[in-house]
Amino acid sequence: MSPSRPLLTAVMLTVVGLLGACGGGGAAETAAGDGNKPVYGGTLTYLEHQPPTCLYLPAAGFYPNGGILNQITDKLTWQDPETLKIEPWIATKWEINEDATEYTFHLRDGVTFSDGSPLDASAVAANFNVYGLGDPELKLPVAEFVNNYERSEVVDAKTVKFHFEKPSPGFLQGTSVIGAGLVSKKTLSLPYEQQCQLKNIIGSGPFTLKNQIVDKEVDLAARKDYNWAPPSSQHQGRAYLDEVKIIVTPEDNVRVGALISGQADMVRYVQAYDEKTVKDAGFQIYAEPTRGVNNGLYLRPANSILKDVDVRRALQAGTNAKEVVDTLFTASYPVATSVLSHLAQGYVDLSKELAYDPDQANALLDKAGWARGADGIRAKDGVRLQLGVFVSGPQPLSKQTLELVAQQWAKLGVKLEIRPADAGTQAVDIKNAEKTAIQHGMVGRADQDVIKSHFHSQNRDVILHEDEKLDRLLEEESAEPAVAARNAKVAEIQRYVIEQGYAIPLFEEPQVYGAAPHVKGVAFEAVARPWFYSVWKSQQ
Amino acid sequence: MTRYLLSRTGQAALVLWAAFTASYVLLQLLPGDSILIKFQNPELGLSPQQIAEIRAYYAGGSPIGDYLRTLFGFVTGGLGYSIDTGTPVIERLAEALPETARLASAAFLLAVLIAVVIAFVASYSRTSWLRGALLSVPSVFISVPAFWLGILLIQVFSFRLKLVPVIGGGELQQLILPVLTLAVPISAPIAQVLARSIDQVYAQPFVPVIEAKGATRWWVLWRHVARNAVLPTLTVAGLTFGELIAGSVVTETVFGRAGIGRLTEQAVNAQDTPVMLAVVVLAAAVFVLVNLVVDVLFPILDPRLKAAA
Numbered sequence: 063m064s065p066s067r068p069l070l071t072a073v074m075l076t077v078v079g080l081l082g083a084c085g086g087g088g089a090a091e092t093a094a095g096d097g098n099k100p101v102y103g104g105t106l107t108y109l110e111h112q113p114p115t116c117l118y119l120p121a122a123g124f125y126p127n128g129g130i131l132n133q134i135t136d137k138l139t140w141q142d143p144e145t146l147k148i149e150p151w152i153a154t155k156w157e158i159n160e161d162a163t164e165y166t167f168h169l170r171d172g173v174t175f176s177d178g179s180p181l182d183a184s185a186v187a188a189n190f191n192v193y194g195l196g197d198p199e200l201k202l203p204v205a206e207f208v209n210n211y212e213r214s215e216v217v218d219a220k221t222v223k224f225h226f227e228k229p230s231p232g233f234l235q236g237t238s239v240i241g242a243g244l245v246s247k248k249t250l251s252l253p254y255e256q257q258c259q260l261k262n263i264i265g266s267g268p269f270t271l272k273n274q275i276v277d278k279e280v281d282l283a284a285r286k287d288y289n290w291a292p293p294s295s296q297h298q299g300r301a302y303l304d305e306v307k308i309i310v311t312p313e314d315n316v317r318v319g320a321l322i323s324g325q326a327d328m329v330r331y332v333q334a335y336d337e338k339t340v341k342d343a344g345f346q347i348y349a350e351p352t353r354g355v356n357n358g359l360y361l362r363p364a365n366s367i368l369k370d371v372d373v374r375r376a377l378q379a380g381t382n383a384k385e386v387v388d389t390l391f392t393a394s395y396p397v398a399t400s401v402l403s404h405l406a407q408g409y410v411d412l413s414k415e416l417a418y419d420p421d422q423a424n425a426l427l428d429k430a431g432w433a434r435g436a437d438g439i440r441a442k443d444g445v446r447l448q449l450g451v452f453v454s455g456p457q458p459l460s461k462q463t464l465e466l467v468a469q470q471w472a473k474l475g476v477k478l479e480i481r482p483a484d485a486g487t488q489a490v491d492i493k494n495a496e497k498t499a500i501q502h503g504m505v506g507r508a509d510q511d512v513i514k515s516h517f518h519s520q521n522r523d524v525i526l527h528e529d530e531k532l533d534r535l536l537e538e539e540s541a542e543p544a545v546a547a548r549n550a551k552v553a554e555i556q557r558y559v560i561e562q563g564y565a566i567p568l569f570e571e572p573q574v575y576g577a578a579p580h581v582k583g584v585a586f587e588a589v590a591r592p593w594f595y596s597v598w599k600s601q602q
Numbered sequence: 603m604t605r606y607l608l609s610r611t612g613q614a615a616l617v618l619w620a621a622f623t624a625s626y627v628l629l630q631l632l633p634g635d636s637i638l639i640k641f642q643n644p645e646l647g648l649s650p651q652q653i654a655e656i657r658a659y660y661a662g663g664s665p666i667g668d669y670l671r672t673l674f675g676f677v678t679g680g681l682g683y684s685i686d687t688g689t690p691v692i693e694r695l696a697e698a699l700p701e702t703a704r705l706a707s708a709a710f711l712l713a714v715l716i717a718v719v720i721a722f723v724a725s726y727s728r729t730s731w732l733r734g735a736l737l738s739v740p741s742v743f744i745s746v747p748a749f750w751l752g753i754l755l756i757q758v759f760s761f762r763l764k765l766v767p768v769i770g771g772g773e774l775q776q777l778i779l780p781v782l783t784l785a786v787p788i789s790a791p792i793a794q795v796l797a798r799s800i801d802q803v804y805a806q807p808f809v810p811v812i813e814a815k816g817a818t819r820w821w822v823l824w825r826h827v828a829r830n831a832v833l834p835t836l837t838v839a840g841l842t843f844g845e846l847i848a849g850s851v852v853t854e855t856v857f858g859r860a861g862i863g864r865l866t867e868q869a870v871n872a873q874d875t876p877v878m879l880a881v882v883v884l885a886a887a888v889f890v891l892v893n894l895v896v897d898v899l900f901p902i903l904d905p906r907l908k909a910a911a
Binding site for chain 2: 107109113115116198203254255256257258259275276277278279307309310311312313315316319320322323325326455485486487488489490491
């Protein structure tokens with residue numbers, strides 16, 4: 063039977079290939095020695111959900127970007143993810159003048175970037191000049207975490223001073239965020255496109271880039287001479303791991319399956335419906351809070367239907383956030399009790415104001431003059447009560463969430479028109495309150511300024527408002543040096559936003575990771591990006 | 603023959619230019635643009651005024667000037683920069699192309715192999731139920747979604763039986779499952795056409811003559827029938843190339859491979875116009891090239907066509 067010879071050969075080749083593959087996978091799961099003393103060496107295989115995009119540091123908010131930049135750059139200060147206190151790191155100490163317009167940082171000695179250049183005052187000054195002012199020549203946009211920046215001043219090689227036009231109390235925390243990672247002057251001298259590329263990002267962090275296959279894999283290697291971890295870190299010196307392999311694996315069940323079958327050590331973005339599978343296999347789930355503006359629906363007063371506060375408040379009262387969490391999510395996603403997460407600074411509990419009350423919702427809509435039509439949808443002056451929203455790509459189960467809310471609203475006689483997340487249409491229509499009446503989103507940052515980032519008309523401006531009072535409150539918050547007064551202002555803003563029906567908070571969005579039992583020392587920064595510096599594997 | 607080649611090549615160039623122009627115009631007509639999509643991204647938190655400044659910086663001259671500049675770039679090999687990642691498009695293609703080429707060519711070979719085995723065994727077999735069963739295989743294959751098949755193969759062979767790793771592993775190991783996933787649906791049309799044209803050739807009068815001369819069944823099938831049945835199959839095989847590219851989008855996403863498929867998916871997501879344009883022109887070029895090769899092979903395989911050429 064000569065026709066089947068090629069087939070036979072192929073089958074044999076395949077079998078040989080498969081047998082060859084067997085050898086690698088079977089490391090026994092026995093606990094050798096005690097599992098509590100950190101050991102050096104090994105490679106952590108970490109599966110990412112999406113490939114990194116442009117790695118220009120102020121764009122580090124995108125989780126895949128932050129997950130890489132957090133390993134290769136250090137920050138001036140370290141924010142304790144539990145207490146949210148700002149602690150020394152590259153800056154050993156600092157002074158802030160009374161009205162928070164001048165910040166002086168004293169730097170640690172002997173820190174170098176991986177290209178050998180020193181991390182000194184002039185390098186720090188150059189970094190913040192870019193983040194604070196941008197650079198039109200190099201097309202570098204300014205960073206969101208720096209407000210009111212004026213200029214830097216190199217006092218001496220180890221001392222740098224920043225001047226602000228207006229009080230900038232959020233700046234200290236701003237020096238601890240991933241986007242404020244310090245890079246060498248060589249990186250800063252490059253135009254935007256070049257600074258987007260990982261190979262050009264030269265930091266002083268515990269890991270350096272070893273190899274990259276764009277869109278597929280980033281291999282980081284430990285820097286052997288690293289010796290400037292935050293003083294409060296138990297672990298000092300070089301990272302425990304030799305290498306971190308960050309592999310892009312877009313398919314949810316491939317990521318989780320690879321983790322459980324032992325092909326990967328840790329994965330990001332375990333979907334709510336996969337959490338049980340991971341736990342049942344004896345693996346660890348890390349649901350890390352993002353401590354900022356909650357996942358929710360943001361209503362735009364510029365929309366001709368939503369300009370009526372009664373309609374906005376009706377939608378607020380008629381949305382059952384608990385049902386959303388119970389139906390689609392898990393205990394890792396606490397039901398929202400305010401615009402801000404309960405772990406955010408300045409949070410106030412507004413759960414009473416946010417109670418689900420469909421009767422009140424119906425009453426408010428009746429009062430606003432929206433009467434039910436034959437099809438059950440309310441109408442007024444020939445206009446149907448129909449509102450558009452885009453599925454939000456970065457939010458977990460955004461489509462399902464919106465569909466559930468649409469069902470809840472249908473009972474009120476409101477039609478929610480859910481549009482797919484097509485980047486082009488979205489970019490145009492999202493700035494149009496008439497077409498996109500509602501935005502689904504959230505933002506994480508462990509500072510009071512997060513609320514300003516979300517709502518101010520010159521920042522993300524999710525609700526596209528022209529509410530001068532809101533802008534004024536937000537500006538007062540971001541320029542208030544005294545912590546207690548600042549938190550009070552944040553509380554006032556939360557109340558105002560809820561009262562005005564600008565927001566329907568749904569849940570506190572975590573970043574959910576899964577890790578094998580042998581992965582120890584897992585740590586995250588304040589808004590849940592992983593930090594691999596003190597991670598080690600208990601058996602090799 | 604030279605004239606035939608020249609005129610076919612000229613036609614190919616014309617098709618490419620048309621593909622370039624059409625996609626250039628269509629991409630301009632899309633709502634939004636990549637700069638807007640990128641810089642309006644809330645992660646950057648830019649003010650509307652800053653976005654306007656960046657747009658002004660990036661905006662080129664007149665539409666015609668832009669078109670000519672881009673066209674000139676393509677002719678000279680300069681494909682511009684990806685707006686999403688900042689890398690030169692040519693670099694992205696150079697990285698993604700071999701990855702997809704390996705996947706697609708291996709899958710194509712496997713698909714042909716599967717198709718030939720199905721068609722030959724079905725034609726050779728005298729048992730009618732076996733023949734019927736084999737001939738219904740392609741319709742099953744073509745209705746298997748690549749996405750589902752890929753996940754199934756991973757779950758069974760990688761996660762349960764632990765035979766092939768999906769994460770890590772050598773290039774060969776990483777190819778096995780994606781190649782299978784891609785080959786199965788592609789083998790279907792080839793198998794169908796091959797089986798059918800074998801049947802048609804069998805019906806021709808020269809077959810009984812050869813049989814009467816005492817040739818074995820196998821000799822008839824292999825030396826005479828198959829040779830004649832291969833032409834229509836070749837055309838179909840050429841056409842499946844488009845399916846290879848489309849199938850690789852799904853396969854590459856499921857298996858996390860960084861090929862043209864994934865590149866395209868991401869470019870579309872971010873409306874990364876320079877990348878999209880390059881991919882469209884590349885796809886057109888491959889398609890034109892494959893068809894050119896098929897057309898050139900035809901007269902060589904079938905001497906009767908030489909006169910016409």
